[in-house]
Amino acid sequence: MSIRVHDLEPRLLLGPGPSPVPDRVLQAMARPTLGHLDPQFLQLMDDVNERLRGVFGTKNRMTFPVSGTGSAAMEASLANVVEPGDTVVVGVNGVFGTRLAEMARRMGGEVVEVEADWGRIIEPDQIEDALGAHPEAAVVAVVAAETSTGVRQPLDEIGRLAHAHDAMLVVDTVTALGGTPVEVDLNGVDVAYSGTQKCLGVPPGLAPISFSKQAIDKVEARATPVQSWYLDVSLLAGYLGSERRYHHTAPINMMYGLHEGLVALGEEGAQARYARHARVGGRLQEELEERGFRMFAQEGYRLPQLTAAELPDGLEEGPLRRRLLDEHGIEIGGGLGPAKGKLWRIGLMGFGATDENVDRLLSAIDQVLA
Amino acid sequence: MSIRVHDLEPRLLLGPGPSPVPDRVLQAMARPTLGHLDPQFLQLMDDVNERLRGVFGTKNRMTFPVSGTGSAAMEASLANVVEPGDTVVVGVNGVFGTRLAEMARRMGGEVVEVEADWGRIIEPDQIEDALGAHPEAAVVAVVAAETSTGVRQPLDEIGRLAHAHDAMLVVDTVTALGGTPVEVDLNGVDVAYSGTQKCLGVPPGLAPISFSKQAIDKVEARATPVQSWYLDVSLLAGYLGSERRYHHTAPINMMYGLHEGLVALGEEGAQARYARHARVGGRLQEELEERGFRMFAQEGYRLPQLTAAELPDGLEEGPLRRRLLDEHGIEIGGGLGPAKGKLWRIGLMGFGATDENVDRLLSAIDQVLA
Numbered sequence: 001m002s003i004r005v006h007d008l009e010p011r012l013l014l015g016p017g018p019s020p021v022p023d024r025v026l027q028a029m030a031r032p033t034l035g036h037l038d039p040q041f042l043q044l045m046d047d048v049n050e051r052l053r054g055v056f057g058t059k060n061r062m063t064f065p066v067s068g069t070g071s072a073a074m075e076a077s078l079a080n081v082v083e084p085g086d087t088v089v090v091g092v093n094g095v096f097g098t099r100l101a102e103m104a105r106r107m108g109g110e111v112v113e114v115e116a117d118w119g120r121i122i123e124p125d126q127i128e129d130a131l132g133a134h135p136e137a138a139v140v141a142v143v144a145a146e147t148s149t150g151v152r153q154p155l156d157e158i159g160r161l162a163h164a165h166d167a168m169l170v171v172d173t174v175t176a177l178g179g180t181p182v183e184v185d186l187n188g189v190d191v192a193y194s195g196t197q198k199c200l201g202v203p204p205g206l207a208p209i210s211f212s213k214q215a216i217d218k219v220e221a222r223a224t225p226v227q228s229w230y231l232d233v234s235l236l237a238g239y240l241g242s243e244r245r246y247h248h249t250a251p252i253n254m255m256y257g258l259h260e261g262l263v264a265l266g267e268e269g270a271q272a273r274y275a276r277h278a279r280v281g282g283r284l285q286e287e288l289e290e291r292g293f294r295m296f297a298q299e300g301y302r303l304p305q306l307t308a309a310e311l312p313d314g315l316e317e318g319p320l321r322r323r324l325l326d327e328h329g330i331e332i333g334g335g336l337g338p339a340k341g342k343l344w345r346i347g348l349m350g351f352g353a354t355d356e357n358v359d360r361l362l363s364a365i366d367q368v369l370a
Numbered sequence: 371m372s373i374r375v376h377d378l379e380p381r382l383l384l385g386p387g388p389s390p391v392p393d394r395v396l397q398a399m400a401r402p403t404l405g406h407l408d409p410q411f412l413q414l415m416d417d418v419n420e421r422l423r424g425v426f427g428t429k430n431r432m433t434f435p436v437s438g439t440g441s442a443a444m445e446a447s448l449a450n451v452v453e454p455g456d457t458v459v460v461g462v463n464g465v466f467g468t469r470l471a472e473m474a475r476r477m478g479g480e481v482v483e484v485e486a487d488w489g490r491i492i493e494p495d496q497i498e499d500a501l502g503a504h505p506e507a508a509v510v511a512v513v514a515a516e517t518s519t520g521v522r523q524p525l526d527e528i529g530r531l532a533h534a535h536d537a538m539l540v541v542d543t544v545t546a547l548g549g550t551p552v553e554v555d556l557n558g559v560d561v562a563y564s565g566t567q568k569c570l571g572v573p574p575g576l577a578p579i580s581f582s583k584q585a586i587d588k589v590e591a592r593a594t595p596v597q598s599w600y601l602d603v604s605l606l607a608g609y610l611g612s613e614r615r616y617h618h619t620a621p622i623n624m625m626y627g628l629h630e631g632l633v634a635l636g637e638e639g640a641q642a643r644y645a646r647h648a649r650v651g652g653r654l655q656e657e658l659e660e661r662g663f664r665m666f667a668q669e670g671y672r673l674p675q676l677t678a679a680e681l682p683d684g685l686e687e688g689p690l691r692r693r694l695l696d697e698h699g700i701e702i703g704g705g706l707g708p709a710k711g712k713l714w715r716i717g718l719m720g721f722g723a724t725d726e727n728v729d730r731l732l733s734a735i736d737q738v739l740a
Contacts, residue, residue, distance in 0.1 A: 002417060002633075003410075003413050003414055003417050004629075004633070005398040005401050005414065005626045005629055005630055006398070006401065008401060008402070008404060008410050008411075008414065008626075009410060010402040010404075011402075011404060011405065011408060013403065013404075013405060015405055017619060018403050018404075018405060018406070018619065018622060020403070021402070021403045021623075026399075026400040026401070026402070026403075026623070027400060028375040028376070029396075029399050029400055029623060030396040030397060030399055030400035031375050031376065031378060031396070032378070032380040032381075032391070032396070033383065033388050033390070033391045033396075033567075033573045034378060034380075034381060034383075034388075034701075035381065035383060035385055035388060035701045036388070036574070038381060038695075038701060040373075040378050040379060041378075043373050044373055044375065044378065047372060047373050067438055067439050067442065067575070068437055068438040068442060068600065069437050069618050069619050069620070069621060070618070070619065071599070071600050071617075071618035071619075072437070072438060072442075072600050072618075074600075075598060075599060075600045099599070102599060103599045106595050106596070106597050106598070106599055107597065195619065197403075197619055197622075203403045203621065203622050203623040203624075204406070204619040204620065204621050204622055205437070205575050205621030205622075205623070205624050225476050226476070227476050227477065227597045227598075228445060228476070228597075228598060229441070229445060229469070229472060229473045229476055230438065230441050230442050230444075230445045246706065247441075248439050248440070248441035248442075249387060249388065249439050249440065249441075249565065249567055249574040250439070250574065251439060251573065251574050251575030251621075251624070252388060252567075252573050252574055252575075253391075253396070253399060253573040253575070253624075253627075254573075254575050254621070254623075254624065256375045256378075257623075259373075259374075259375055260375055263372075263374070325408075331404075331405045331408060336616065
């Protein structure tokens, strides 16, 4: 007997993503597929883009979902604004900053890594020093919500510094968007990108992105074409704009799911959603500390939607995490890179950020630790 | 009142893709999302890859769906096997050959275009001449099923020529896979890629690809890293292989849909499916010729799944096509590039290739032409 989709056992998704997807989003995805040039689909896509502007906090015209997952949007951000030879200052304090640096190098960027210990923020002073030492820097890139460490990176000061040095600010908001305020325009972010499978509560497969006017101007002034045809925002503009020129076939049913997820967000209200994430995530962190877990992220800069917690001394994380999955049907994540084997990563993201889920997880943890 | 997914009016999709998606696939996509490292999901993904090997006709270990649409897989194929400075011989006789050439140039390839009129095949002699003139050629790329013209490109002779000249053969099978035999191993194809939304009958959002051992060896011997981190097959191998190392978050629910679509294909049997496409597409082409339409593709090399037909003299295609959509709920496609305004492109692909759909389309055409 081969495996069938209908036999898959559901899990409670409390890891670093994907997050739990509500039935209304799943049912939207099961609606009949339309063509990518169908007037109805184009109208739906326009509405997705308008709703994304709302949650990103931007008026940027070029705001849309990339046809791929979060890492595709990360690549799209750099592929467009980094030209070979450009100096790119990258904040590296976790997996995703490391990945940004790696991608920028592959695109021919001269990468200046600004490092902090995993679990700590990149201090604005560090960015200022790097920009002082590299006045030619074209791009600064940081991660707003480091999914590998649970760190919330403040953006406003870094946005100010980047612009004072005539550099673009690229920000990874994969785990932030819909869970904590991103405020692209207020923070002076030139390119922000995300994924659907975190605080938006939609399956993975699309990756919202937003480019400022300045970023688009830089793309249009490039001396060399964007290496990636698929991710070239100047080509995508032909499909997204009034011309409606075929570029590639958008993931239609994924777009249905994203639309429904954004409608649900609109019904709750962004501020109410942020408050829910803050309250529920804060409660989990307190309860874990009471049980002897140590928070991995620097105090004052902890994401409520993604908790990285070191286990009480003497406990091996892997087997206990496996028991949560096998005995309780709950998925959480382990550490990545240097944090591998050291910590748990617990997501309370999107529709998963509820007191009921905290109760269920704590009860399961108490049982496997007993 | 804003637009809602549940209010979208279904269409009969008889254009160049997406094709009609059966309810079993849509329902599979609506199953609860799992994590991308969940043992159940990994098993499902392995089964998808094994089923893809079957339909591609290959034993290639690195056979999997790219997390994007067909154009992402096109980019993945070239991004991996083309190094800056490599000579790439590209067959150009339609939109997708043109796109292959454009992508190869962006990757630093020295492109040699082998051209044929739109609607005609690339003759093996032309490839032989190009390889004779460019013995340094590293890659030959052709389109097996040119969606812009309806041409079926024979592959066996080109595969033999490419290998005789120590070049890799890259083949676009986006519209071929599942509709006409691809036979990767028999034809000596080194990289074949496709999309889910054509003859596999699954919504767009994943793009099957297969790399031969020789192709993987070339990737591993590269002097420069693949420009695209997202599409680097040497990194993807870490997730697909026994290591199960996190690379990016796969589009989980899209994978459910693809699995179910491949199960349906297995139930029908590949040979029966090819025969169905051949019979139904052949019938449409005969009926259209009886009505004064002229087939755009060269005789003897017509795809049954994608018919490009010039309208009887004096008819303007755009308004009539729009009437098929508005009055009959049927989507077909128009021409692209130099064929814009000149022809209709009608897809009878995957679950859409039925006599009932041919009847419905012909009846609608008769009404709008009356």
